[in-house]
Amino acid sequence: MDLSTDICGIELSGPVLNGSGTFDALAARRVFGDSLIEDFPFDCYVSKTITMNPRPGNPPYRLWETPSGMINSIGLPGPGLDGFLERDLPGLAGLGVPLIVSVMADQVEDFEVLVSRVATRDEVAGIELNVSCPNVHSGLIVGEQPSETEALMKALRPITEKPLIVKLTPNVANPQEVAVGAEAGGADAVSMINTVKAAAIDPGVNRTWLGVGAGGLSGPAVRPIALAQVRAVSASVGIPVIGMGGITDAESALEFILAGARVVAVGTENFRDPRAGSSVTEGLPAALGRRGFGSLAEAQAASLD
Ligand SMILES: Cc1cc2nc3c(=O)[nH]c(=O)nc-3n(C[C@H](O)[C@H](O)[C@H](O)COP(=O)(O)O)c2cc1C
Numbered sequence: 001m002d003l004s005t006d007i008c009g010i011e012l013s014g015p016v017l018n019g020s021g022t023f024d025a026l027a028a029r030r031v032f033g034d035s036l037i038e039d040f041p042f043d044c045y046v047s048k049t050i051t052m053n054p055r056p057g058n059p060p061y062r063l064w065e066t067p068s069g070m071i072n073s074i075g076l077p078g079p080g081l082d083g084f085l086e087r088d089l090p091g092l093a094g095l096g097v098p099l100i101v102s103v104m105a106d107q108v109e110d111f112e113v114l115v116s117r118v119a120t121r122d123e124v125a126g127i128e129l130n131v132s133c134p135n136v137h138s139g140l141i142v143g144e145q146p147s148e149t150e151a152l153m154k155a156l157r158p159i160t161e162k163p164l165i166v167k168l169t170p171n172v173a174n175p176q177e178v179a180v181g182a183e184a185g186g187a188d189a190v191s192m193i194n195t196v197k198a199a200a201i202d203p204g205v206n207r208t209w210l211g212v213g214a215g216g217l218s219g220p221a222v223r224p225i226a227l228a229q230v231r232a233v234s235a236s237v238g239i240p241v242i243g244m245g246g247i248t249d250a251e252s253a254l255e256f257i258l259a260g261a262r263v264v265a266v267g268t269e270n271f272r273d274p275r276a277g278s279s280v281t282e283g284l285p286a287a288l289g290r291r292g293f294g295s296l297a298e299a300q301a302a303s304l305d
Helices: 025-032 034-038 080-093 108-119 137-144 146-159 175-185 220-234 250-259 276-290 296-301
Strands: 005-007 010-012 016-018 063-066 069-072 099-103 126-130 164-167 189-192 196-198 215-218 241-243 263-266
Touching: 005 296, 016 276, 025 034, 025 080, 069 220, 080 099, 080 108, 099 108, 108 126, 108 146, 126 146, 137 146, 146 164, 146 175, 164 175, 175 189, 175 220, 189 220, 215 220, 220 241, 220 250, 241 250, 250 263, 250 276, 250 296, 263 276, 276 296
Parallel strands: 016 263, 099 126, 126 164, 164 189, 189 241, 241 263
Antiparallel strands: 005 010, 063 069, 069 215, 196 215
16 A cells, blocks of 8 residues: 655655654664664654753653553753754754654744754655653743744745744644644644653652653553544645554554544654554555555545534
């Protein structure tokens, strides 16, 4: 079955991306060598979120397993913009699939620098704007406010003709209002959901488990929340939605397509099975067939009662 599709002009051989920060392709390449490229699990690679300056990330602990999910407070460790462009980008450009680079800043001026320097690189097909990471205070502010999201988009839109994708936070009452703001500001797509604000208590000591007190929940536990939000947002905007949140297999991926997503992303499941993206793709023809679809496009065009 032909699974080829596109997301805001980026041609894809299939509808399966990775969620930003959930698949370290450079580390995987070091372990698996060229076999990773020959059988790359995703149809498009989304980088870990890049910030202006190098960051060590949050103090430990940073992970907590929950029933059907996990909480992380990784805190965006990374090499900063210069380190990413010099050291990481060449390797990511060699993965054999289109590359989307995720960026985040705590002020518009820094977002402008990030977008303009990343967009000038031919290897980059699109840019995702992380305005929703619940671990970094500044990211939350923009993504919680429709007007701030629209203003950010209006500042960034003139910088590049490359697709700009706004990653939405689920930690608002009405994500569709933020999506409408993103679209009004000129976004080409939205991706959703980021992690859901969450905390855990240390089982042995009377304190919070995570070093910074709270983090973001992901995995199958958040899937019903993500499906509801994808439905609401895709009904409210004309731009395409990249759907994610607890996808583990082809069936759950197809649920997101039926909820209104054009393409999907696999996140937390990659930690359990680095080939999860391939499993989703391999299972899609049968999953589509079981629901009576002859093609991916038929499912993308379907609407639910
Ligand atoms: C360990 C971890 C790190 C993440 N890092 C980022 C990140 O750097 N940027 C971002 O936009 N989202 C990040 N996310 C959120 C995921 O991309 C995704 O939106 C979320 O986990 C929901 O999908 P899932 O339930 O399939 O994991 C991270 C998630 C996890 C679990």
